[in-house]
Amino acid sequence: DTAVSQTPKYLVTQMGNDKSIKCEQNLGHDTMYWYKQDSKKFLKIMFSYNNKELIINETVPNRFSPKSPDKAHLNLHINSLELGDSAVYFCASSQFRSSYNSPLHFGNGTRLTVT
Amino acid sequence: SQKIEQNSEALNIQEGKTATLTCNYTNYSPAYLQWYRQDPGRGPVFLLLIRENEKEKRKERLKVTFDTTLKQSLFHITASQPADSATYLCALLAAAGNKLTFGGGTRVLVKP
Incomplete structure (x- = not known):
């Protein structure tokens, strides 16, 4: 019964590739x-x-482009991946706009490694 | 520039003692301050929220204080247990903004 789920959990790819989470x-x-x-948390x-x-x-x-087909989904597309893009990417949701x-x-993150 | 600072050194504490974590901020007028717990390989999990006009908030063994004069929040875990070992993150929502900004977190290790 996962509340916020993101896929994949791990993503290893080469520089220059395009990937989506x-x-x-x-x-x-x-x-x-x-x-x-980032690596410093x-x-x-x-x-x-x-x-x-x-x-x-x-x-x-602008290599990073989010897309929200409906309010239950938010995808992240990354073009021309670079070494510096290596990090853990977290998706999150909140009931209201300003988190007041x-x-x-949070989801459990996608660890992206660019080689 | 705006800063949120948490002690980057890990806090090692004996089981049963009280762990106290600090979150200091500068150049912010926060309306709300939140504390999250993050375990390795997992996303942060919300623990407590405190508003700028509140001095203290409690939830079970957790206590948070918020001093807007000192620009500081303290997070206490009383009667700590090994299961409390995790990284604790503070986050601020500015009065004029709509985004939550996180500190770098403090790792807590509770030893039996």
């Missing part, structure tokens, strides 16, 4: 997020969607 939540939440956790927000509308778009390379009274529910 998928995320689905069954909590009925309106807002979904992508966070990146800092979690940084990348994108946020509310009801399929992009509301947060941090300074990330609605904490984030």
Whole structure:
């Protein structure tokens, strides 16, 4: 009965390739997020969607493109992968847009390794 | 620039003692502060939320304080158990913003 599930859990690929990570939540939440956790364990927000509308778009390379086909799904597509993209990517969801009274529910991450 | 700082050194503590973690911030006017727990290979899990007009919040063996004058939150685990061993992250939601920003986390190791 996983609340926020993302696939794959591990992704090993070569530089220059294009890859996608998928995320689905069954909590009925309106807002979904992508966070990146680097080797120093800092979690940084990348994108946020509310009801399929992009509301947060941090300074990330435009090789990263999120897509939300419906409010239960938020996918992340990465073009022309680089070594520096290696990290753990977390999908999350919250009931309300600004997380005021609605904490984030995270998936278990996708560890991306670019060789 | 805005900063959220947590002690990057691991906290080693004996079972039964109280673990106290610190979250300091600068150049923020946070409306809410949240604490999460993260186990290896897993996503963060929400623990507690405290608002700027609240001084203290408790949940079972957990206690959080929020001092907007000191720009600091303290997170306490009382009667710690080995199962409490994890990384604990604080996160702030700015009053004017709509995104949650995380500190780097503090790893806690409770020894039996």
